[in-house]
Amino acid sequence: MSLKIENLSANIGDRQILKGLNLEVPKGQVHAIMGKNGSGKSTLAKVMAGHPDYEVTGGSVTLDGLNLFEMQEPDQRARAGLFVAFQYPMEIPGVTIANFIRAALQARLPEGEELDAVEYYEHLYKKMDALKIDRKFTSRAVNEGFSGGEKKRCEVLQMAMLNPVYAVLDETDSGLDIDALRIVSDGVNAMRSPERGFLVITHYQRLLDYIVPDVVHVMVDGRIVMSGDKNLAHKLEAQGYDWVEKEILATA
Amino acid sequence: METKPDLNIDRSVGDFHYDVDYEFDAGTGLTEKTIDYISDVKEDPDWIREFRKDALRKFNSMPMPTHWASHDLENIVFDNIRYYLSQGTQPKRSWDDVPEDVKRTFERLGIPEQERKFLAGVEAQFDSEAAYSNIKAAVGEQGVIFVGSTEGLQKHPEIFKKWFGKVIPTGDNKFSALNSAVFSGGSFIYIPPGVKVKHPLQAYFRINAENFGQFERTLIIADEGSEVMYMEGCTAPKFETSTLHSAVVELVALKGAKIQYITVQNWSANVFNLVTKRGLAHEEAEIKWIDCNIGSRLTMKYPGVIMKGRKARGEVISIALAGDGQHQDTGAKMVHAADETTSNIVSKSISIGKGRSTYRGLVQIGRHLKGCKNNTECDALLINTDSRTDTYPAITVRGKENACQHEASVSKISAEQIFYMQQRGISEAAAMSLAVNGFVNDLVQQFPMEYSVELKRLIDLEMEGSVG
Ligand SMILES: Nc1ncnc2c1ncn2[C@@H]1O[C@H](COP(=O)(O)OP(=O)(O)OP(=O)(O)O)[C@@H](O)[C@H]1O
Ligand SMILES: [Mg+2]
Numbered sequence: 001m002s003l004k005i006e007n008l009s010a011n012i013g014d015r016q017i018l019k020g021l022n023l024e025v026p027k028g029q030v031h032a033i034m035g036k037n038g039s040g041k042s043t044l045a046k047v048m049a050g051h052p053d054y055e056v057t058g059g060s061v062t063l064d065g066l067n068l069f070e071m072q073e074p075d076q077r078a079r080a081g082l083f084v085a086f087q088y089p090m091e092i093p094g095v096t097i098a099n100f101i102r103a104a105l106q107a108r109l110p111e112g113e114e115l116d117a118v119e120y121y122e123h124l125y126k127k128m129d130a131l132k133i134d135r136k137f138t139s140r141a142v143n144e145g146f147s148g149g150e151k152k153r154c155e156v157l158q159m160a161m162l163n164p165v166y167a168v169l170d171e172t173d174s175g176l177d178i179d180a181l182r183i184v185s186d187g188v189n190a191m192r193s194p195e196r197g198f199l200v201i202t203h204y205q206r207l208l209d210y211i212v213p214d215v216v217h218v219m220v221d222g223r224i225v226m227s228g229d230k231n232l233a234h235k236l237e238a239q240g241y242d243w244v245e246k247e248i249l250a251t252a
Numbered sequence: 253m254e255t256k257p258d259l260n261i262d263r264s265v266g267d268f269h270y271d272v273d274y275e276f277d278a279g280t281g282l283t284e285k286t287i288d289y290i291s292d293v294k295e296d297p298d299w300i301r302e303f304r305k306d307a308l309r310k311f312n313s314m315p316m317p318t319h320w321a322s323h324d325l326e327n328i329v330f331d332n333i334r335y336y337l338s339q340g341t342q343p344k345r346s347w348d349d350v351p352e353d354v355k356r357t358f359e360r361l362g363i364p365e366q367e368r369k370f371l372a373g374v375e376a377q378f379d380s381e382a383a384y385s386n387i388k389a390a391v392g393e394q395g396v397i398f399v400g401s402t403e404g405l406q407k408h409p410e411i412f413k414k415w416f417g418k419v420i421p422t423g424d425n426k427f428s429a430l431n432s433a434v435f436s437g438g439s440f441i442y443i444p445p446g447v448k449v450k451h452p453l454q455a456y457f458r459i460n461a462e463n464f465g466q467f468e469r470t471l472i473i474a475d476e477g478s479e480v481m482y483m484e485g486c487t488a489p490k491f492e493t494s495t496l497h498s499a500v501v502e503l504v505a506l507k508g509a510k511i512q513y514i515t516v517q518n519w520s521a522n523v524f525n526l527v528t529k530r531g532l533a534h535e536e537a538e539i540k541w542i543d544c545n546i547g548s549r550l551t552m553k554y555p556g557v558i559m560k561g562r563k564a565r566g567e568v569i570s571i572a573l574a575g576d577g578q579h580q581d582t583g584a585k586m587v588h589a590a591d592e593t594t595s596n597i598v599s600k601s602i603s604i605g606k607g608r609s610t611y612r613g614l615v616q617i618g619r620h621l622k623g624c625k626n627n628t629e630c631d632a633l634l635i636n637t638d639s640r641t642d643t644y645p646a647i648t649v650r651g652k653e654n655a656c657q658h659e660a661s662v663s664k665i666s667a668e669q670i671f672y673m674q675q676r677g678i679s680e681a682a683a684m685s686l687a688v689n690g691f692v693n694d695l696v697q698q699f700p701m702e703y704s705v706e707l708k709r710l711i712d713l714e715m716e717g718s719v720g
Binding site: 049050051052073074075077078079083084086089090091092093094095096099100101103104107108141158162 | 663668669674686693
């Protein structure tokens, strides 16, 4: 059981961004991806989610054996268990957080079944309290006028409410203050379970002190070029990416 | 026996029709003969026959307003339209007496059920005439009159004649002239002084025939200190050819009276909906239009209030939803003609795909007046980049002691935002519904419960249809 990405290639317009990417996150594990700006990390997340701007030109992604690309619509993939916390979450004017998450949960129920409103709010408030999000946020439009850190917390709130099987966190630590980083990490750690896998995209080793990864991958130019344990993150933090590129050239 | 509707019907609740034998049919095209036919069938008094003929002359002499309005109007072929179709001019007082096929139609649209649940009276118009018209006994005993326009002019000429055509003169525009020439159906309502009708009166307008024009005429008079809420709904099946709906609605609120007029239209995409609606508010009277326009090919409608007496109040709250290939050209007209009159306009439009919304507002405050206020708020939501919205506010305020406030906003829901919502497991149609319902929510909360539920359901259906 795993999130398995095989030989994945994808374009935006005429430009190839992902160039035969391989990666497997077994269920129950946390994997981290690090890599320079523009190496294709967010592209990977969006391609998996089914963003309409990207064209998949080869390879496959399977979710516990389920072919993701056989599901046309992004919402089908989401309901199959994939969640992406975006690097730049969208603002949705007029749609409150409470209504948004409620609609997302409702979409997972069989036809004709109604979400219990009281239970829903109890559950929502509990998760908000844990993430130290003011309850007043429930009536604010999704991400509208939120600070950078508030947006990230709201992404984690959605993840906590939707209980995905595989979650991709794209730079969820960027923009968080020191306390928020701790709170959000606790939130993610509380969700770690043998029944769930995480793919954490980050630029900073510091996050990985809180959310300790099983494997760290390095992405260069649309490919995973190196994988290791958490110490690889320390080395990248200390030395940057130049040595990685040299090492690949040497072995190529 | 009710047959089970096939699945396609869910797209648009009103998209079905039955073959009906019409007893009266004025044929296609519009001449003096058509008018004589209608007047004969309806046994019009001479003054109405003359009124109609005068209106026909005005209609023929007036140009299409394409110098400011959509050129799509030129696609209406007046010669191909049928101007009068009915199975008789007398509406039934009991659903049991309504002909089977017509009754089936209204049952499918849920009208008798709503009547039992929460209405004070119902009129159900099928093509040119009301098939059913009834008012709860208790309401009738208060002296409330709720009948069709024909019965109104025949049985209550003293009230009817005084106000008919006074708020909206025949030559107000080409389509008010057309309506005045061939009008049939619609409601005549009179509320006696001080009577407050607790539950809403409802009219339902159903177009069943192809190549048909529906021209109902409604006149509501609320006498001093009375209150009434009137709601109208409308549907038509989807035909290949175009259908014309051109109504005239006149409201008169005498001193201290309150009229609330609520429309939730759900026309199919082949309907030209060209409607003139205006109210006359006397001293301290209040007229409020709530207008929800969903569907149709082209809607042109600018409900207005003439505030004729001191401290009169006018309000227009409108929601227009333009799906692919539709054009909602709506707005409001506020004429302040006395001191201390106040008006409020809130317009929300939604354009999807190639849908187009236009807002036209007119606010007039005379130079000699004091203490008048207008507030106009005009918000547009664009879903997908092709959508288009235009705003043409025209505000003429004269005199220093009056205040006008105008706010406008445009928000957009892009493919990127829809994608974000879909990533949470919400389907494209549900995501659009969520955005639209969020956008109109503050307005919908002011609607009666039954109508807000209905509106939400229509929005959901429209979104499903637009995703295809
Ligand atoms: N719409 C687009 N049109 C053209 N190029 C694009 C588009 N979207 C992304 N790209 C390019 O794709 C490349 C990969 O972008 P991506 O966002 O995946 O990088 P990233 O690894 O997430 O970077 P960062 O660390 O800065 O978030 C970048 O060079 C970017 O400019
Ligand atoms: Mg990125």
